[in-house]
Amino acid sequence: MKKQYLVLMGIIAIISIYFLVGFISGDYFKIDGTIAKTDSTWVGPSIYLDNSTIGEERELVIYGQDLIAHTSTYLGPKGTVAQITNGMNCQNCHLQAGAKAWGNNYAAVFSTYPKFRDRSGQIESIYKRVADCMERSLNGTAVDSNSREFKAIYAYIKWLGQDVEKGSKPHGSGIEKLAFLDRAADPKKGQLVYTAQCQSCHGAKGEGQLTLDELEYAYPPLWGANSYNDGAGLFRVSNFAGYVKNNMPYLLTSHDAPKLTNEECWDVAAYVNSQSRPHKDQSMDWPKKDKKPIDFAFGPYADSFPESQHKFGPYKPIKKYYTK
Ligand code: HEC
Ligand code: HEC
Numbered sequence: 001m002k003k004q005y006l007v008l009m010g011i012i013a014i015i016s017i018y019f020l021v022g023f024i025s026g027d028y029f030k031i032d033g034t035i036a037k038t039d040s041t042w043v044g045p046s047i048y049l050d051n052s053t054i055g056e057e058r059e060l061v062i063y064g065q066d067l068i069a070h071t072s073t074y075l076g077p078k079g080t081v082a083q084i085t086n087g088m089n090c091q092n093c094h095l096q097a098g099a100k101a102w103g104n105n106y107a108a109v110f111s112t113y114p115k116f117r118d119r120s121g122q123i124e125s126i127y128k129r130v131a132d133c134m135e136r137s138l139n140g141t142a143v144d145s146n147s148r149e150f151k152a153i154y155a156y157i158k159w160l161g162q163d164v165e166k167g168s169k170p171h172g173s174g175i176e177k178l179a180f181l182d183r184a185a186d187p188k189k190g191q192l193v194y195t196a197q198c199q200s201c202h203g204a205k206g207e208g209q210l211t212l213d214e215l216e217y218a219y220p221p222l223w224g225a226n227s228y229n230d231g232a233g234l235f236r237v238s239n240f241a242g243y244v245k246n247n248m249p250y251l252l253t254s255h256d257a258p259k260l261t262n263e264e265c266w267d268v269a270a271y272v273n274s275q276s277r278p279h280k281d282q283s284m285d286w287p288k289k290d291k292k293p294i295d296f297a298f299g300p301y302a303d304s305f306p307e308s309q310h311k312f313g314p315y316k317p318i319k320k321y322y323t324k
Contacts, residue, residue, distance in 0.1 A: 041255075042107045042170035044099030044160050057155060064156025067149055068097040071138070072216040074149065081149060085140035086227070087210075092220040093137060093234065095247060099160060101172030102246040102255045108169040110161030118291035126154055136232040139278045172255070175242040178262050184313040185237055190271025193264045197249050198222070206275055223275035230297070231280030237312060238295045240269035270312045273297075294318045 047053070053061055067074055071089040074081045095103030113126045120128070130153055131142035143149045164170055201219040202208055208221035221227040233239045245265045246255045253259040260268070286292045290302035297311040305318050 041101045041172035042105070042164075043101070044096075044105065044107070045162065047159075050159075053159060060152045060155035061159045063148075064152035064154070064159075065097050067153055068094060068156065070216060075138075075140070075143070076216065078215055082143070084143070085134060085138035087217060088138055088220050088226070088228070089216055090133065090138075092217065093243070098157070100247075102176055104175050104243055104247075105173055106157050106160050107164055107173035108161065110158045111164040111166055111168055118288065119285050121287035126157060130154075130157075133232075136280060137228045137234065139227070139229045139232075139280075175239055176246055176255075177238065178242050178245055178265060180315040180319065181263060181266055181313060182316065184309070185241075185266035185270035187267070187271040187274045187312070189263075190267035190269065193260065193268040194271050197260065197264075198268065201250065206272065222272050223277050225278065227277050229278040229280040231282045231285070235273055235277075235297065236293060236295045237266060237269040237273055238293070240273060241265035244268060266313070273311075290322070294322070 047058075047061060047065065068090040071085060071091070072087045073079065075083070075085045076087040077083055079085070091097050093104055094106065096105075098104075098106035101107075109126060109129070113129060114123050116122070117124045117129075122128075127145045127150060130150065131145075134140055134142040202222050203219070205224060206222035206227070207224050208217045208226070209219045210216070211218045228234055234243065241262070242265070245258050245260060245262065247253065249259060282298060286296065289300060292301060294315055295310060295313070297307065299307050299310070301310065303318065303321050305321070309318065
């Protein structure tokens with residue numbers, strides 16, 4: 001009698017383990033190889049598990065990863081290599097050194113650059129795109145394209161995107177595009193979100209908080225003199241809202257279980273982006289007016305909607321104007 005129970009329990013245990021392993025490895029979400037590839041969210045490679053990247057190339061990849069994660073230590077106000085950026089790290093916005101799904105990652109950079117971009121009206125290289133973030137998001141000066149620093153960042157971005165097919169963008173790459181609201185994003189409502197959900201880390205004046213050694217930020221600034229300038233990608237509320245939706249409050253949210261509603265994300269984006277920050281001359285950007293993103297805050301436009309509506313919405317009428 002007892003022996004039979006043991007055998008039965010043994011069989012049940014084996015079956016359970018079989019299903020558990022399948023579940024953890026994600027087998028049940030795959031139908032066949034090709035569908036799994038487009039359906040599953042991108043996962044970046046790990047340098048620890050990679051023993052085929054060797055020698056100088058490996059050193060560059062590792063240095064590149066460190067430059068993304070601790071940019072300020074090398075290039076910030078007290079940088080060991082140069083003092084040319086505002087103290088933020090690339091990783092503050094490109095989470096886990098650009099390897100996090102939905103965290104504004106670099107999954108599709110190597111696969112899609114060089115590419116034509118409407119902001120400059122030119123075909124842009126990876127160097128140009130990296131330089132853009134240094135001049136706008138880091139409100140500073142770009143490193144030279146021949147520097148060891150740029151070579152390392154390039155090697156790292158290439159290595160990160162090594163498994164991504166040329167021309168394709170994997171699921172979870174970059175920033176999620178949130179649905180437009182029916183109303184304008186509201187800075188007043190956003191302030192309430194900010195006070196309740198963001199201020200504890202980013203500070204009452206959005207000033208952030210430095211680490212004890214003051215080499216980088218524990219909590220990066222969201223506005224003020226040390227934050228991104230008004231030419232940066234995050235100054236567009238759609239980018240800000242999409243970034244926050246999947247990633248903030250930090251570590252308390254995720255793509256599968258976001259803490260904020262879409263409305264809260266749009267509103268807090270409007271609040272943060274109505275505070276003061278460094279200005280960048282963007283008169284040469286968007287040489288074709290009708291190619292400006294609809295949430296670009298500065299005219300002139302190829303439509304007659306006011307600047308205020310471009311900055312905070314409502315966006316549906318503008319979208320409609322351009323799709324008819
Ligand atoms: C303040 C936030 C912020 C910081 C800091 C920042 N970036 Fe970015 N970066 C963005 C945003 C937002 C975008 C996307 C803009 C868009 O889609 O219009 C972007 C886009 C990029 C892209 C293109 C991604 C793609 O898929 O096309 C690259 C490459 C990049 N950044 C590199 C860097 C590097 C390297 C650094 C550090 C030197 C850096 N960024 C620092 C916000 C930031
Ligand atoms: C628990 C602390 C914490 C809370 C709460 C929090 N953040 Fe963050 N936030 C961070 C940290 C840490 C980073 C940088 C992550 C990194 O470098 O890996 C960050 C980065 C950011 C960035 C990109 C970098 C920058 O400074 O522009 C934005 C934008 C942002 N947070 C917005 C928000 C908003 C909006 C809220 C409220 C809805 C919020 N955060 C709540 C800790 C927090």
